[in-house]
Amino acid sequence: MELLALFWSFVQIGLFSIGGGYAAMPLIQSQAVDIHHWLTMTQFADIMTISEMTPGPIAINSATFVGMQVAGILGSVVATVGCVLPSCIIVLTLAWAYYRFRGLSLIQGMLAGLRPAVIAMIASAGFSLIILSVYGQRTLPADLLQVHIIPALIFVIALAVLRIKKPDPIAVMASCGLAGVILLSIF
């Protein structure tokens, strides 16, 4: 039963993560953390972190990770297949329609309309990660000044560097990991 739930969850993640990249993130949080409690918020944050450091799409990485936690190798294969299945059907249908009709303007128009919602969802999931990182808990504390100084400092500096110098995110992530080890072991 758990396998079926896993499969169905990742079919939904695959079907509704529109706009690529981080669009899957809020859906994974909703399915794996909030609805099914397969992951804690910390594990979710970890898989987002690992995804950023390893090759492959976030959705596939998460499918493998969640599947493995729930039902071992078989779970990771089932979740991955579920995640890829909607893409398969829809891409092939669109490709077929493209060779047939050579026009995608309505779909592209719809996507442009969907974009603000996708950005808002990514922003919301990103906000959850910032709170977890800076306050060490899922929700904002009553006293907003109770920040964990070191992650907050790393966050601010990393963001400033990303905005100003536009480096490779992998390099930023690696530096942040190193800064974490050095600063947290000293203080």
Add this chain to the structure above:
Amino acid sequence: MEHSQTPHKDTAHSKEDGLYLTLFTSTFKISACTFGGGFVIIPLLRKKFVDELHWIEEDEMLDLTAIAQSSPGAIAVNASIVIGYHVAGIPGALISILGTVLPPLIIISVISRFYAVFRDNAYVSMAMEGMLAGVAAVITDVVWNMGSDVVRTKNPVRIVMLILSFIAVRYLKLNIILLILLCGTIGAAETVMRQRAEKERGW
């Protein structure tokens, strides 16, 4: 320039030995070396399939990219499906999905197996804490870029949708699948109305 009406499944390549193998190894290698998701993988696929192998025409690649980006799911997977299909039909699509999905599947399975042990290590935990701050910064940067693109369109409907969607997801805890369906419908309706208005102005 003449377009082919169907994917190249009946052309000479499918008879070449090792077409499937090349498709598999190409997508496998590209997927294994691609950090940072879909927008990075498309230029690499282009370099391989358009510039090196000459299996796809330059302007067809643009359309295939549009299909990959218009479909739900990971862009890297979608791009592989559409390229595999173009090169060798449905079997080609299945093979390139396999090539694309296997590297992350293998890597994350291994990491996942050792995750519990790793996570209890004090230094790993410190590195994860630092990297979490980094991920938060990377995502903030992405949202900043995408959000300012929307603001720059000066389309009031989109800006209001951005703000309302954020409030709906964050504070009203609206189901995000419902939100996508709702906004997709609004987006489609807006497009149809705008196209109709443009057509009328044209007459």
